[in-house]
Amino acid sequence: RRFDENTISVHMRTYNDAAGERGKRKGVYSFDINNFIDEMKNQDEKSSFFVCSDSIEAVSVIRDIFGDRVITYSSDNTRTNEDDAIELYLLSKNKLIIGTKSSTFTEVAWWLSKCKMDAIIV
Secondary structure, three states, rough: OOOOOOOEEEEEEOOOOOEEEOOOOOOOOOOOOOHHHHHHHOOOOEEEEEEEOOHHHHHHHHHHHHHHHHEEOOOOOOOOOHHHHHHHHHHHHHHHHHEOOOOOHHHHHHHHHHOOOOOOOO
């Protein structure tokens, strides 16, 4: 219900060997979160952001900056495969995705959009 023509999908995948299991080492990401923030700041001020990540902390950082412009589906670590599938489909419903380099999650969301979304890969 909160998606409109100005909603942008954002997927931040934190997992790598340095970050630890699913980004659970505080402040350690497989990407520079500032690059995501910069890309989001480059978007129209009317934009809202549907944000998905395997790190609650990363989403919290984004929410601290963009406030009520941030939309999320799940905000805790009690995630199921079903939650992941729902987020994939929700990510695919907007015109633009700001996604993580080498993330199949970002790629599958793009495929689910029938390859119609524009993509900015961070």
